[in-house]
Amino acid sequence: MDAIVREIGHKNNCTFCGVFRRQALDRGAQLLNVDTICTGHNADDIAETVLLNLLRGDVPRLQRCTNIITGGDGPIPRCKPFKYSCVAPPCQQRATAATGVTFSAVTRKRS
Numbered sequence: 001m002d003a004i005v006r007e008i009g010h011k012n013n014c015t016f017c018g019v020f021r022r023q024a025l026d027r028g029a030q031l032l033n034v035d036t037i038c039t040g041h042n043a044d045d046i047a048e049t050v051l052l053n054l055l056r057g058d059v060p061r062l063q064r065c066t067n068i069i070t071g072g073d074g075p076i077p078r079c080k081p082f083k084y085s086c087v088a089p090p091c092q093q094r095a096t097a098a099t100g101v102t103f104s105a106v107t108r109k110r111s
C-alpha cells in the first residue's frame with residue numbers, strides 16, 4: 001500500500017485499500033474453507049456508503065451496496081446480518097473495545 005501511495009498520492013488510495021482488504025478477506029476465508037463471509041456492517045455503514053456513492057455519482061453501486069448479500073459473483077459471497085441495526089451489536093462493541101480491531105467474522109462450511 002505504501003508503494004501505491006507513493007505512486008498515486010493520498011487522493012483516491014481508498015479504492016486500492018478496499019480492493020486489498022476484500023482480497024485478504026477472500027483469501028483468508030478460502031484458507032478456512034468457509035462458504036460465506038459475515039461482516040459487521042450496520043445501517044449506519046450502509047447509509048454512509050449510499051451517500052458516498054450518490055456524491056460520486058456511482059449509480060450502479062447504489063443497488064449492490066444495499067443488498068444484504070453481496071459478492072455472489074466472486075469466490076465467496078458476503079452477508080451483512082446487522083444491516084437493519086442502527087447501533088453496533090454488543091459483541092461487535094466489546095470486540096472492538098478489547099482489541100481495537102473492527103468486527104469481521106467468517107463461518108465454516110458445513111460438512
